[in-house]
Amino acid sequence: TLVTAAGILDQQxxxxxxxxxxxxxxxxxxKGVFLSGRYAAPHMVKRGGGRIINIASQTAIxxxxxxxxxxxxxxxxxxxxxxxxxxxxxHNILVNAIAPGPxxxxxxxxxxxxxxxxxxxxxxxxxxxxxxxxxxxxLLLASSPGGDIYTGQTLGPNSGDVMP
Numbered sequence: 796t797l798v799t800a801a802g803i804l805d806q807q808x809x810x811x812x813x814x815x816x817x818x819x820x821x822x823x824x825x826k827g828v829f830l831s832g833r834y835a836a837p838h839m840v841k842r843g844g845g846r847i848i849n850i851a852s853q854t855a856i857x858x859x860x861x862x863x864x865x866x867x868x869x870x871x872x873x874x875x876x877x878x879x880x881x882x883x884x885x886h887n888i889l890v891n892a893i894a895p896g897p898x899x900x901x902x903x904x905x906x907x908x909x910x911x912x913x914x915x916x917x918x919x920x921x922x923x924x925x926x927x928x929x930x931x932x933x934l935l936l937a938s939s940p941g942g943d944i945y946t947g948q949t950l951g952p953n954s955g956d957v958m959p
Contacts, residue, residue: 796846796937797835799828802868805905806861817864824868825875832879836888844887846937849876851894853953861910869894873949880947889946891936896953897923919955928952 802824807816828849839845854862855869873892880890897903897914903923915923929952936942936950951957 820864
């Protein structure tokens with residue numbers, strides 16, 4: 796099982812964002828998923844199958860102020876997940892995404908306290924998630940038989956921020 800979880804997050808208004816900032820975020824948050832999957836998939840094909848779990852974000856579904864670069868990268872992760880799932884299923888490789896809501900991690904250090912306070916007020920359960928609350932989603936997708944019929948899906952442990 797491959798879990799692609801590398802990412803960066805820094806808050807910048809769209810009108811002030813540099814091309815370098817945009818490219819760096821896309822390079823790590825989206826291209827990193829591509830490179831990891833592209834490297835791992837041939838090994839999974841040789842082994843007769845595997846699981847790829849890409850970490851996206853609920854912002855990819857709903858957008859976010861001052862995070863256009865991050866949202867674009869994570870929306871790309873969801874789209875790439877679907878295409879990978881379609882292409883790799885014939886090799887018994889199941890590809891899915893997890894789109895967490897705000898989770899208390901060091902990644903959150905790039906977000907202002909004002910943004911955090913406003914976001915927390917929007918969440919139906921009234922708080923941000925914790926890593927140990929998202930990890931079981933990855934365990935489900937990686938497990939058998941639990942994850943055996945999931946492919947091309949985006950699961951959203953997100954404190955109720957997105958309700959598809």
